[in-house]
Amino acid sequence: MSDITKVFQKLKSKGEGALVGYVTGGDPKPEFTTRIAEALVKGGVDILELGIPFSDPIADGPTIQSASVHALEAGTTPQMVLGLAGEVKNKHGVPVVILTYFNPVFRMGVERFFRLAKSFGVDGVVVPDLPVEEAEAYCEAAKSYGVDTIFLATPSTSNERLCKILGCTSGFLYVVSHFGVTGAREALEESTVQLIQRFVPDTSGRIPLAVGFGVSKPEHAKSIIEAGADGVIVGSTFVNIVRKHEGDVEKMLEELGALARELKEAIKSVGKTE
Amino acid sequence: MKKLDSYPIDGKFGKYGGRFVPEVLMAAIGELEEAYAKVKQDPEFNKELKYYLSEYAGRPTPLYYAENLTKKIGGAKIYLKREDLAHGGAHKINNTLGQALLAKKMGKKRVIAETGAGQHGVATAIACAALGLKAEVYMGSEDMRRQRLNVFRMKLLGAEVHPVDSGSKTLKDSINEAFRDWVTNIESTYYLIGSVVGPHPYPMLVRDFQSVIGNELKEQFRQKEKRFPDALVACVGGGSNAIGTFYPFEDHPEVQLYGVEAAGEGIESNKHAAALGAGSEGVFHGMLTYVLQDTEGQIQTTHSISAGLDYPGVGPEHSFLKTLQRAKYFSATDTETVEAFCALSKEEGIVPALESSHAIAFARKLARKMKREETIVVTLSGRGDKDVEVVADFLGVKI
Numbered sequence: 001m002s003d004i005t006k007v008f009q010k011l012k013s014k015g016e017g018a019l020v021g022y023v024t025g026g027d028p029k030p031e032f033t034t035r036i037a038e039a040l041v042k043g044g045v046d047i048l049e050l051g052i053p054f055s056d057p058i059a060d061g062p063t064i065q066s067a068s069v070h071a072l073e074a075g076t077t078p079q080m081v082l083g084l085a086g087e088v089k090n091k092h093g094v095p096v097v098i099l100t101y102f103n104p105v106f107r108m109g110v111e112r113f114f115r116l117a118k119s120f121g122v123d124g125v126v127v128p129d130l131p132v133e134e135a136e137a138y139c140e141a142a143k144s145y146g147v148d149t150i151f152l153a154t155p156s157t158s159n160e161r162l163c164k165i166l167g168c169t170s171g172f173l174y175v176v177s178h179f180g181v182t183g184a185r186e187a188l189e190e191s192t193v194q195l196i197q198r199f200v201p202d203t204s205g206r207i208p209l210a211v212g213f214g215v216s217k218p219e220h221a222k223s224i225i226e227a228g229a230d231g232v233i234v235g236s237t238f239v240n241i242v243r244k245h246e247g248d249v250e251k252m253l254e255e256l257g258a259l260a261r262e263l264k265e266a267i268k269s270v271g272k273t274e
Numbered sequence: 275m276k277k278l279d280s281y282p283i284d285g286k287f288g289k290y291g292g293r294f295v296p297e298v299l300m301a302a303i304g305e306l307e308e309a310y311a312k313v314k315q316d317p318e319f320n321k322e323l324k325y326y327l328s329e330y331a332g333r334p335t336p337l338y339y340a341e342n343l344t345k346k347i348g349g350a351k352i353y354l355k356r357e358d359l360a361h362g363g364a365h366k367i368n369n370t371l372g373q374a375l376l377a378k379k380m381g382k383k384r385v386i387a388e389t390g391a392g393q394h395g396v397a398t399a400i401a402c403a404a405l406g407l408k409a410e411v412y413m414g415s416e417d418m419r420r421q422r423l424n425v426f427r428m429k430l431l432g433a434e435v436h437p438v439d440s441g442s443k444t445l446k447d448s449i450n451e452a453f454r455d456w457v458t459n460i461e462s463t464y465y466l467i468g469s470v471v472g473p474h475p476y477p478m479l480v481r482d483f484q485s486v487i488g489n490e491l492k493e494q495f496r497q498k499e500k501r502f503p504d505a506l507v508a509c510v511g512g513g514s515n516a517i518g519t520f521y522p523f524e525d526h527p528e529v530q531l532y533g534v535e536a537a538g539e540g541i542e543s544n545k546h547a548a549a550l551g552a553g554s555e556g557v558f559h560g561m562l563t564y565v566l567q568d569t570e571g572q573i574q575t576t577h578s579i580s581a582g583l584d585y586p587g588v589g590p591e592h593s594f595l596k597t598l599q600r601a602k603y604f605s606a607t608d609t610e611t612v613e614a615f616c617a618l619s620k621e622e623g624i625v626p627a628l629e630s631s632h633a634i635a636f637a638r639k640l641a642r643k644m645k646r647e648e649t650i651v652v653t654l655s656g657r658g659d660k661d662v663e664v665v666a667d668f669l670g671v672k673i
Contacts, residue, residue, distance in 0.1 A: 058296070058453040058559075059296045107567065107571030156297075156460060161301075
């Protein structure tokens with residue numbers, strides 16, 4: 001059983017939703033990443049997702065685009081992010097997921113990428129521009145190194161297609177809450193709740209389901225878990241804090257920790273009260 | 275091996291192409307593929323497209339024997355396929371009319387597009403105006419500065435132009451932004467991509483719509499010379515006018531195919547846009563293809579005097595033809611291109627687009643090495659009115 005699966009199981013038994021926290025590796029500089037991760041984990045993040053910055057992030061909104069630019073300007077490379085993931089894993093013991101566009105993986109070589117990821121202790125990988133149809137060699141390599149392959153399902157994914165996606169997915173299913181790119185949003189759409197309810201019968205008892213894209217507030221997180229999801233993925237709001245307090249690290253870490261705490265608090269008792 | 279014109283097979287040209295896109299687009303791309311397969315067989319659709327291409331866009335475009343240029347060089351006979359005379363001033367209209375008609379059949383009301391030089395944006399605006407669709411065009415702010423005239427043209431034609439300030443502020447970034455719009459507005463919106471790039475089925479359907487170039491010239495050339503040309507030359511950015519020219523000849527190995535990329539300030543300067551000549555295999559904008567990238571797989575910014583070739587990737591069918599050595603790819607520098615631009619203007623009274631001037635520059639060299647009885651057809655993909663300011667600036671002339 002993978003570390004990701006174990007965390008979801010443990011939280012489920014306690015009636016808690018899982019908090020997956022995303023930041024872009026190397027933003028604003030590589031030396032910040034482990035401290036940012038520590039603040040998030042201490043605040044309550046159960047699984048840390050680290051992004052490998054990419055020059056052309058087509059699934060991301062302005063917040064993460066800008067984080068990628070900062071990280072790349074600071075000289076961040078895919079190998080560095082894998083190394084940083086390893087440090088976080090060693091120090092805090094939380095599962096670490098890598099998010100990357102496909103080209104850096106392709107360039108490194110799919111097999112080599114997973115070999116390296118495994119050697120650093122990476123638990124899972126998400127590739128937003130790799131649909132299951134193109135993922136055969138990728139899945140084989142991941143499987144042989146025991147790294148989870150987290151695929152995405154979206155509002156335009158039919159249930160028939162979902163079954164195909166679940167056939168390739170391990171760790172958890174990453175549900176994209178709405179049509180669009182990543183980025184913090186003010187409100188949660190009613191359609192997101194319906195989407196979770198449409199997917200849950202296919203995932204229940206099979207694989208955890210976590211919802212991301214636009215999730216930024218404790219009340220969003222709560223509604224998502226109440227709708228039947230096992231976890232929430234929060235990214236752009238954390239990245240916004242990093243950007244806002246780039247010049248004042250202590251303030252940045254304090255706010256990151258505080259937001260993680262609020263989010264975690266909101267999804268702690270949801271399962272139990274039902 | 276299968277006949278070359280039977281590709282793509284399962285969305286791939288050999289190993290190139292494919293569909294490397296966010297999951298949210300997979301359903302829309304599937305829908306597009308189905309809709310296209312249907313209209314391709316539909317006599318009504320083809321009749322309608324033919325009507326617009328001839329009555330509205332002015333096809334067929336002439337195949338002109340460039341006698342002055344030929345005599346000056348003293349080698350092979352040079353013909354020009356005059357796409358510059360198509361409505362809008364470039365070959366782009368062949369694709370935009372086809373796709374806009376397809377969008378209409380699919381019931382989409384809003385069309386988005388990216389543009390580099392502005393030619394595809396203009397052609398999209400034209401096709402949408404003619405067919406009653408709403409057009410919104412993404413354009414890098416750097417390109418908007420270089421091509422102010424085309425920005426105003428698009429607005430005159432009723433399109434909305436969105437400046438793109440991310441990345442290098444050029445064509446690749448406007449494609450990124452168009453993808454972001456598409457994932458957000460997928461149900462209402464048709465993404466009208468401007469070249470033989472992107473996820474399957476785009477490289478195939480844009481090629482099919484552009485093949486009118488090669489099909490026409492095949493027939494026109496047969497009437498004039500009673501045979502096939504010895505060589506075809508076209509410029510390659512994404513590569514749509516080149517594929518449109520090459521495709522009907524891919525299975526005729528006696529016809530040499532030459533694509534000409536932008537060498538910018540020279541390949542060794544690293545300021546160029548020659549993906550096939552100096553790039554490596556990568557996954558970019560939904561396709562596996564040759565791309566200009568660094569050792570970590572970050573896509574590089576490109577340079578060319580022509581905004582339309584300023585793109586770090588290339589259509590997957592070109593990668594396939596290169597690997598098979600069915601087509602050969604060369605490049606022309608900014609300087610050689612401007613020389614060709616001036617030469618064609620002076621010798622033939624035809625001001626070519628800077629993109630097309632790359633093809634002219636290479637054809638001048640090629641003709642010199644060929645015999646007088648041999649023939650070259652150069653696809654003159656667009657007219658150069660839009661480039662006059664850029665050329666004056668390059669030559670240090672104040673206008």
